[in-house]
Amino acid sequence: MAFSRNQSLFFILTLVLAVLLVNWLQPKEIDMNVSQTRTIVVGGGLAGLSAAHTLIQHGAQVLLLDKKPSLGGNSMKASSGINGAGTEAQSSLGVSDTVEAFTADTTSSAGQLARPDLIHALTSNSAESLSWLSSNFSIDLSLVSLLGGHSVARTHRGRGPPPGFAITSALMKKLDTLPAAEVIKSAHVVRLLEANGRVTGVEYETNGETTSVQANAVIIATGGYAADYAPSGLLAKYRPDLLGLPTTNGDHATGDGHRLASSLHASLIDMDEIQVHPTGFVDPKDEGAKTKFLAAEALRGVGALLVDADGKRFVDEMERRDNVTKAMQEIIEQGKGPIRLLLNADAEKELKSHCDFYVSKGLMKRYENAADFAKDTGVPNAALIQTLAEHNKYASGELKDPFGKIHFHNGQFSPDGVLLASWVVPVVHYTMGGIHTDASARVLSAEGKPIPGLYAAGEVIGGVHGKNRLGGSSLLEAVVFGRLAGAAAAEAK
Incomplete structure (x- = not known):
């Protein structure tokens, strides 16, 4: 039986489609990975x-x-x-x-x-x-x-x-x-x-x-x-x-x-x-912990002070991180640590969510006045009171800060007012x-x-x-x- 040309083309196309359909329906080997x-x-x-x-x-x-x-x-x-x-x-x-x-x-x-x-x-x-x-x-x-x-x-x-x-x-x-x-x-x-x-x-x-x-x-x-x-x-x-x-x-x-x-x-x-941040919290319950929680720079931004074991300031707290870190390391090397970060009530109010969190974690402690802080930490109370009084004069413009500090947000500290305090150390922070x-x-x-x-x-x-x-x-x-x-x-x- 002879096929016309059109019939032959139709047969070939049908055959091709059939083959493609069979192949498509066959299970495929899939790499699940x-x-x-x-x-x-x-x-x-x-x-x-x-x-x-x-x-x-x-x-x-x-x-x-x-x-x-x-x-x-x-x-x-x-x-x-x-x-x-x-x-x-x-x-x-x-x-x-x-x-x-x-x-x-x-x-x-x-x-x-x-x-x-x-x-x-x-x-x-x-x-x-x-x-x-x-x-x-x-x-x-x-x-x-x-x-x-x-x-x-x-x-x-x-x-x-x-x-x-x-x-x-x-x-x-x-x-x-x-x-x-x-x-x-x-x-x-x-x-x-x-x-x-x-x-x-x-x-x-x-x-x-x-x-x-x-x-x-x-x-x-x-x-x-x-x-x-x-x-x-x-x-x-x-x-x-x-x-x-x-x-x-x-x-x-x-x-x-x-x-x-x-x-x-x-x-x-x-x-x-590599940036060594000046302030990482030392947890009193685990002083030697390799991983420490960061004491945010925002704390110094709202007016925190840094004092050594003698209750004295040693740096412009608003300096760049590398400079503050260098000053802290020198204090520690001189045997004048530990270094503590201090906030007054005004700073606490401005950064309340941070401070509440730090206090809840035991990384920051609240004291009713400077005397309570000094008694608890061994920092000389008289020296601390002098430091606060001098800082108040720098903040008011009465005297020039010897460390070059010019920004004094929440800068007035009363020895009879609330102090929040933390023990801080330099920490590897950012690469x-x-x-x-x-x-x-x-x-x-x-x-x-x-x-x-x-x-x-x-x-x-x-x-x-x-x-x-x-x-x-x-x-x-x-x-x-x-x-x-x-x-x-x-x-x-």
Whole structure:
């Protein structure tokens, strides 16, 4: 039986479709350990959360991986505030500030390691980033204070919980409601995947299994290495002199992101620049604890004094962190410790939520007057009363402070008034060094060229702060560079 030409074509097409249908219906061999997503964010602190939200706002799908059972990282602990120049809150309070002034303060703090492009990215995006937090997440940032090293008040916080918790938890809660975001906790990223010179995903371990995930781009937001005390760790490699100090960091801060980026020959910069914060609380119940709770710089911002074992001041409490730390270490080396931080009732009222928390944890103690404090601690009462009287004269302008102090917020101390006191010591707090990125958060190779598909944000990056970070700029760095990384990664092809 002969077929016409049209019948032959019809028969062939039918046969082809039948074969395709059979193949499609056959069970496929699926690798359950390989999945796909558009963009991967490694790390669930404020930088990673800011990147994830920005990606979603740009229409991207996001997979966020964090090696801990819960998100938040060190961002949850930040308690002084977040910096912003030219903000609505400043304007409403009559504070005149500019990006240029913020840039000048940050450049001065960074010293000879100042990098203008990264500093400008931080400061020029500050007001917009605070507005983004307020408008998208209903975060209260209406209070503004002056911290050490700043020429004007620009560190923002709200009336409720400490700012790190308030900001980070708000972003965490909203992310849970977004269908474009998938979050996997207890997922330890162990390798970056690449093909043809481009980062194409990650490999992570969870529940004893290894999973490979493909992606358009990867953002590293794993934090610093200020808890990497291992004998072969990054602290031992770059700053062995700090191994004897306690840290304020959680045990997740071990430089994972630095090692991941280095495996692809990314550039690391300023790795020996590590900030020792002057004030970490000594818990009387566990004086030798390696991990200590931070005594926020906001405490000195509202007027706290630092006194030695003789009840005498020894530094301008509003100096930059590095200078206050140096003065404290000299006092301790001279055998004049312990050093105590003192607040009056006015300062307590202004920072009530902080103080209530510290008192509840046994890190701060309330005394009815100077005599009670002196009796309990062994500090000479007469010397302490003299110190307070002299400080009152400096605050009123009657005398000039010998340490150069010019900011005296809540500066009047009465020996008969309430004192809140804490034992404080210097603590390893923040790593200024890290992965080298450009001002768009693209990770740079040793040759200074962007590594396609790889971005970084938050404390894991280096060079933004140079030799010293200003208080209030850690949360800002996380938000600014998280948003920059998210925006850039959303455009990755």
